[in-house]
Structure formats: C-alpha cells, structure tokens
Amino acid sequence: MALETAERPKAATDSNRFQWYKVRTGMFAWMLHRLTGVALVVYLILHVWELRALTDPDAFNALITKYHAPIYKIGEFLLLGAVVYHALNGLRIVLIDFLGWSPNQKRLFWTLGAVAVILMVVGGYPIIHTVVTHFFG
C-alpha cells in the first residue's frame, strides 16, 4: 500500500548559510579567498575615495605623509598579502576548472601558499624594515 506523504514537513526554502563543519584544505582556501576578496573590494573603494585628493597638491602631500605612519605600513603589508593570496589561489582555481587539476588541489594549495609567503617576505621586506626600525630603533 502506498504511504500518504502529504503530512511530512515541507522543505524549507530558507538558507542555512552558517554550519559547523570540519575545515579541510579546500574549504580553508575558499574561505580565505572570500575574505581577501571582500577586503580588497573594501580597500579599492577607500583607495578611489582617497584619490579625490589628487585635485589638490597640498592635500595630496598631507595624505602621503600620513601614510608613512606604521599603522598604514602594516596595512600595506596586509594588502600585499591579500593581493598575493587572492591572485595565486585564483590561479589555482583556474588550473582546477580549465585544466582539470582537481586531483592535485591540496598539493597546489600548499605549493602556491609557499610561493605566496616568499612573495610576501620579498615584497614586504621594505615595509617590515620600516616598521621594525620605527619601533625598535
């Protein structure tokens, strides 16, 4: 005999966006990609907003002086990190989707992660140097 299933709860259409779930390499890479992506969009808006000062040489010079403060230097380093990670993980996704490198996704993440760290150390050295000398002489 067929069972009457009409009484069963209707499938909800609301989202359950946030779930506790074990974070493995792929999900970690994606979360970091999202985070750096959103951060870069916010940065770009601020960046373009501040560029208004280009119309006034005095205001521009004042801003450039302000940006030499350590807090902005640290921000610059974080910006470098976000750009480097977002670009390299973007490359990882391209390789996965276009060339079918899916079976190597974890190795790809750690390899490109190492490249990201090297780029951050090399590219960020002047920034780190400035901040360290500011605080520790």
Place this chain on the structure above:
Amino acid sequence: MKLNVKIKRYNPEVDDAPHWETYEAPADPLDSALALLLHVKWYEDGTLTFRKSCAHGICGSDAMQINGENKLACSVLVQDLVSGDGDTITFAPLPGSPVIKDLVIDQSRFFEKYRSVKPWMINDGPAPERERLQSPEDFDMIEDSTKCIMCGACTHSCPSTWADPEYLGPAAMLKAYRYNMDTRDDGSDERLEVVDSSEGLWKCYTIFNCVQSCPKDIDITRWLSALKRQAVTSQL
C-alpha cells in the same frame, strides 16, 4: 573500549529545538559507526531514529554528520573516529535540509534537484537490433561518476547549497555529467540548459567539501569542472 556517543536529538512533537544527548556504548575499533547507533537504539533509547538499510555502503541511506563531517555511518570505522577509550563521537543529521526526526532529514528537495537534471538516457535515434554498445575507453570517462549511491553526503556538505537552497548541488550535477559524457546519450543540450545556470555549475566555487565527504571517493569537483568546460565549449 567504552565510547561516548553524542547525538543531536529532535522530536518535532515534543521539542522546540534540537538538543544534544550523550550515551555510553561499548565498541570495538573495527566496528562501524552505525554499530554505535544500533547499540543506542537497541539497549539505551528505542526512540532514537535514523535511516539505515543495507549497512554495507550500497544503499546510501545512513549518510549523516559524524564528528563534524558528512560520512556514511556504515562505511566509517570507529578506529578512524577516536583515539582511545572514553572518547566522544558526535552524530548529527546532514546539515542544510529540514530535520524530520533525530538523524532523519527531509530529502524531497534533494531528489527534486536530482530529477531536474534528467538523470536517464536520452536517445531518440532508432533502437539497434541488440544493444547500444559502449567501448571500455568510453566507459572510462564516466566510470568514477557511476559509483554514486545518492546518499546526499556531498550536497549537504556544500557551503553553496547551505547558502542557496535552490542550488542544484554536487550530487545532481554529477548525474548530469554521468549522462552528458555517456557516448550513447544525445541529451547533453537539454541537461546543459538546466546546469548551465545561476543555480547550477557557476555556484560551484571548488570548495572540495563534496569530494572530502563522498563515501565512494568520487572526485566530484573534477567532473563538475569538466561539465563547466562542456557548458562553455558548447556555446562556441
């Protein structure tokens, strides 16, 4: 050894919200996780509800969240979940679908998505005298994807599915791949119409939770990527 079995319980007739309950169960390292649930149901609390049928990783009915990850309860061993005596194993229903009771979810939406990709062979050509032949090389292309047992572990592990209940999800689109790449099938265009959409392939952000959770070790993301390429090249 003795283990703590922590289960997310929910009875819609009594409870306002799901809650955790912990039971003690004896276990052998080589027991399946399902054996712990059966022990609780048979000896501790007969009201515990979960789906299980074959208990051998074929029917795909006992997919659930075990220790924070979607797994097939019958296909995962206790020794791979705990490090020793007195450890705790947690059981929760698959995340992202309405819970009917305890570990049982409402799968209707999951199967609606499955049906929407037309998971059957479409071929209006004249039927051959005997059978539609397929070479071993042609089968190699789809072999991995034919192993799917429709347990739902992948779709319910996918953050895109959690965020967007209308997203087709990995299981349904893997079926689309399985038939689109089948050399005996002529229905690629019909299926691409469904999966090449804002609720389809392009919400796959290569997060790989589906691959991690698949009890049959299917490289789902790899095949969805291939389907993405098919969707793009079919427009050229």
